[in-house]
Amino acid sequence: MTDIRKRIDDRSARVGVIGQGYVGLPLALVFREAGFRVTGFDLDAGKVAALMRGESYIKHIGPERVAAAVASGSFSATTNFDLLRECDAIFICVPTPLGAHREPDNSYIHATAREIAKRLRPGQLVVLESTTYPGTTDGEVQPILGQTGLHTPDDYFLAFSPEREDPGRRDFTTKSIPKVVGGVNPESTEVAALLYGAALDKVVPVATSRVAESAKxxxxxxxxxxxxxxxxxxxxxxxxxxxxxxxxxxxxxxxxxxxxxxxxxxxxxxxxxxxxxxxxxxxxxxxxxxxxxxxxxxxNTRMPRHVVSKAMAALNEQGKALKGARVLVLGLAYKANIDDDRESPSYEILELLRDSGALADYCDPLFPAARKGRKHELTLSTVPCTPQVFASYDAVVVSTAHDVFKNAALYGDVKLVIDTRNIIAPLFSGKRMPFRLVKA
Missing domain, CATH: 1.10.1040.10 (N-(1-d-carboxylethyl)-l-norvaline Dehydrogenase; domain 2)
Known part of the structure; x- marks a missing residue:
């Protein structure tokens, strides 16, 4: 503990972040900006290559920030997990999806823990940030690391700290959001809190890793x-x-x-x-x-069906069936002004519309093409965001409140708008709407 405390204090500790996505990349950059040497690990060679070119594949993380990190020489990205041996602290930021029957899938956590175990050495700190159920850190990760013959806290430290990223938010950042930290033992809590405290504004230590998992x-x-x-x-x-x-x-x-x-x-x-x-x-x-x-x-999961039902009823009132109707869905992202479409309800709305016989398209400048998701795979590309294109559809469904859609001129010749985000009425406050508006 004395050695790792010293290395944290003088910023000589090397930090490794496994997973360079929406959680791992901003975490890596924050520690780099706090004066640590950081290595980002990822299985995706394309992401690694982009980072090393100083490029960002996440909209709210500017490329200039990545370029500055690479140019400083204190940040690098790699697919070579053998470099974990050189890291004093290792953060696990990998996906934790649900299975087909809504059962937790911790396979990414387990696989990552096994990769760490192959290179685990005395004096290292391992922190899990991936969201999971209580007992994962001490009941699943710790036994995998324990197969090396090393034990915590005598040989290494192990903790859980939930990620609290909110992509696109400007009033809070990775650095300013308070960080909850709980170790599998008091020594691990102390070391993990010390490391986070060297890079983040506020750390909130809790009694155990299970408390931290439950808080998230x-x-x-x-x-x-x-x-x-x-x-x-x-x-x-x-x-x-x-x-x-x-x-x-x-x-x-x-x-x-x-x-x-x-x-x-x-x-x-x-x-x-x-x-x-x-x-x-x-x-x-x-x-x-x-x-x-x-x-x-x-x-919550039945809301996309409610939206499609409202669209169907609104079209019926205009003397048109949903089957054969041309319907445009605005937005693939799950929230406004970000390029994150994970679990977005827009995908299910599009699929339900198409299953009902509608000719459904989408418009989202942040997604030139729809990506394959956990449950949906739509072979669609965005249509242009213009008044002429919007007017060619029988109905427009507002699914994401992107700023680009908050332009009254886009709807001048539209026939019907189904608004799930309440962005249309304010655009025409005090003015006559040239179309029928249905809130869904």
Whole structure:
């Protein structure tokens, strides 16, 4: 511990980050900018080559930041995992998807732990950042590392610290978001907190890795349940001819006891649609049933069908069937102004429209072509974002609130708009809409 503390204090510790995606790359850059030598590891040779050219493949991480890191000589990227031996601290930032039946898939964590175990040496710190269920760090990663004959805390340190990335957010960054840290023993907590504290603004140590794992799940379950609540209220209020968006605006005028959440076409991103089910799966192992989690999941996952149903009804009122109709979906990203389409509800909306016989396309300047996802593979490319193109469709569905779509001129000759994000009405405040607007 004395040695690694000294190396952290004088910035001579070498940091390795496994996984150079939305979590790993910003983490690597923050530690580089704090004065550490950093190596980014990834299996994707294309990503590694791009980074070494000083390029960024993530929109909200500017290429100038990557180029500066490479030019400094204190950041490099590689596919050679043997270089893990040279690292004093190793962060695991790999995917944790769900299987076909919503069961957790920790295979990436296990595979990464085995790669680390092949090179594990005394004095190293290993930190898991991938979201998972309580008990993964001490119950799954630790036994894999223990097969080397090394033990924590005598030989190495092991902790969990949940990632809290929110792509595209400007008021908080990787550096300024408080970092929860929990080790499998007090010594590991101390070392991990010391390292994070050398690069980040605030560190929040907790008693164990299981507390840290659970904190991350609580954060995402809280959002999932509250979004499900407001999505359910949207459907109910719609039948009562009440605008849920106006209701939310009125409710949030209360200065205490209320926090606004907003409806949408469904959940997207890697966290909220997936992470809560990690806990519900684990709860069943203990004979308990996470009914709030399951119910929220049920409500949120049916929202794309609600959107398509609203589109169908709106087209019917205009004397046109959904089958054979030309429908344009605006946005593939799961949230506004980012190039992240993981678990985006737009994919399911497009698929449901096509299954219903509609001629469905999408428009998203950030995605020239639709990418293969966990559940969907659409062979589509974006159409141009112009008034002429929009006017050629029978209906336009707003699925993502990109700023580029907040241009009233785009909708001048549109016939029907189904808006899931409440961006259209404000564009025409005090003006007559030349089309029919349906909020979904």
């Amino acid at each position: 799940l609580l954060e995402n379950i809280f959002r999932s349940v509250n979004i499900a609540l407001v999505n359910e209220l949207k459907v109910i209020f719609d039948r009562m001819d009440i605008d849920v968006w106006e209701v939310i605006e009125a409710a949030k005028s209360k200065p205490f006891g209320f926090m606004p959440f907003y409806p949408g076409p469904g959940l997207g991103g890697h966290c909220i649609p997936l992470d809560p089910f990690y806990l519900s799966w684990k709860a069943a192992e203990y004979g308990d049933w996470a009914r709030f989690i399951e119910l929220a999941g049920e409500v």
